[in-house]
Amino acid sequence: MGMDFKLTEEQIQIRDIARKFAVQEIAPLAAEIDESSKFNWPLHKKMGELGLIGMTVPEEMGGGGLDTLSWCLVIEEIAKASTAVSNYLTLSESMLNYISHLGSEDQREKYLAPIIDGELVCSFAMTEPNAGSDAGAIQATAKLEGDHYVLNGQKMFITMALQAGLFVVVANVNPGLGKDGIRTFLVPKNTPGLSLGKQLDLMGIRGTEAAPVYLEDCRIPKENLLGSADGFENVMKGMDGPGRLGAASQALGLAEAAFDAAMAYAQERSQFGRVIYTFQDIKFILAEMSTEIEAARGLICKAAWRRDHGLSYTKETSQAKLFAGKMCVRQVSNAMQILGGYSYSKEYPMERFYRDAKIHQIWDGTDQVQKIIIAKELLKEMK
Ligand SMILES: Cc1cc2nc3c(=O)[nH]c(=O)nc-3n(C[C@H](O)[C@H](O)[C@H](O)COP(=O)(O)OP(=O)(O)OC[C@H]3O[C@@H](n4cnc5c(N)ncnc54)[C@H](O)[C@@H]3O)c2cc1C
Structure with missing residues (x-):
């Protein structure tokens, strides 16, 4: 192969x-x-x-x-x-x-x-005020009462919550079991007991209408359980695929947009009687940007290729997400440097790029969480 x-x-x-x-x-x-x-x-x-x-x-x-x-x-x-x-x-x-x-x-x-x-639109409601990286510690509960599950809890930072017609909610059917009690449920928006908080005033990705989601004695038919017994494993495995690789690819695309703008500007703008691209400092930044962009692309392609060929891809996906997220923040900042003062004005997209970049080190598992996953996979490989 x-x-x-x-x-x-x-x-x-x-x-x-x-x-x-x-x-x-x-x-x-x-x-x-x-x-x-x-x-x-x-x-x-x-x-x-x-x-x-x-x-x-x-x-x-x-x-x-x-x-x-x-x-x-x-x-x-x-x-x-x-x-x-x-x-x-x-x-x-x-x-x-x-x-x-x-x-x-x-x-x-x-x-x-x-x-x-x-x-x-379907949103994913896992994070809670007291459970972010430590997803196994979620406190939302799903109690089986006859033919229904009754959901209670609070969810935080739920992307597109305000437009979602359906939620995949992560809740615990038996808190005594710890994370082994975690399951996923399909909860339609109009279910009594489900309500939405105010739209979060985010720094970037502002068109995503994120909001808190509240569950108060929210009764759903027991058929709305998504998946079977091994809930937490399924939740974690599900994040590996399109979620995390998508986040990495978003970071890559954003870094490229910043690079394209910086490359064009460096050839248009003159200072000290010279096009700024002719300054070694500027062209070295661009050379480094393009190299890091290619490195991120390589990691993403490898993880995707492994998934497409039925090979394990957890480590590779986390490596791609970790590198692409950090690279994106670094390189959008570099692109801003090249555009100078014009990068700082809302008249140009670069300031939006800068605000949009940081999320890629936070969601779908922070950089630290990706490192925890990579290290765990490395140990597995050793064994
Ligand atoms: C804009 C936005 C949209 C989001 N969309 C969704 C969504 O749709 N659905 C959803 O469920 N969630 C969503 N989230 C939540 C996101 O996944 C969490 O914010 C993220 O997982 C981090 O959790 P936290 O914010 O509680 O930070 P914490 O987990 O409290 O982390 C704080 C800091 O501590 C570090 N840390 C934590 N544990 C460790 C450790 N063991 N070792 C080393 N460092 C550690 C973290 O890396 C971080 O730097 C979204 C968040 C944002 C900001």
Whole structure:
């Protein structure tokens, strides 16, 4: 099983569809999405029509049946235009991954198609005020009462909560068991007992309408349990795939957007009677940026390739997410340096890029959490 660095015709085709859509339809709206902090439904629906949602869901379940690498290429292209919009895709694919892998026939029947079509947004409600990195310590409970589970708890930082029609909620069926009691549940938005807090006033990715989610005696039919007994393992495994690789690809796309802007500016701008690209300091920054961008791409491609070939990809995915997130923050900052004062004005996208970058070191597991995962995998390999 060799590793081919050439993209297939199909991969190029789907990447180009995403690139065209990003340049023509997302980029002109990106600043407005950020400014208004509003989820953009028309763009989301169009991405559904273009087949960009559910790309990795098997064809027999109504998805695109495409490989992970194709999907990463799409996220990268969309993220070059808007990190927020690329996250619509990442979250959707991640939730589709949960439902297609763990869901019952009925659950798949009911929820896959509307998410894939871009008609339904599904949010992931795991984090709590007292349980972030330590996801096994969540306090939300799901008590079985007859034919229903009764959910109670508070969820924090839930991306797209304000537009979601469905939530994958992580709760504990038996707190006495610790993380072994953790399960996932499908909770439709209109379920009595589920309410939303105020939209969070975020630094970046402002078009994602994140909010807290409250569960107060929220009763759902017991059939809404997603997956079976090994809940916590499933939750963690589910984050490995499109979620974390999507976050890494978003970081890559954003760094590239910053690089493109810096490269162009360095050749337009003159100071001391010279184009600034001719200063060694400036061209060395750009040389380093492009090298680190390629390194991130290499890690993402390798993790995606391993997933597509049925090989373990947990370590590689965390390595890709860790490196791409840090690289993105570093390189957007470098790009700002090249643009000088103009990078600091809201008239240009660079300040949005800067605000959008940092999240990639925080969500889907912070840098420290990725290191914990990598170290655990290294030990496994040793054994
Ligand atoms: C914009 C945004 C959107 C989000 N969207 C979602 C969502 O849709 N759904 C969802 O469930 N969650 C979401 N989150 C939550 C996100 O996943 C958490 O913020 C993240 O996992 C970190 O948790 P925390 O913020 O509680 O930080 P903490 O876990 O309290 O961490 C604080 C610091 O301590 C470090 N730390 C913690 N444990 C260790 C350790 N063992 N060793 C070394 N260092 C450690 C962390 O790395 C971090 O630097 C979102 C967050 C943000 C900001």
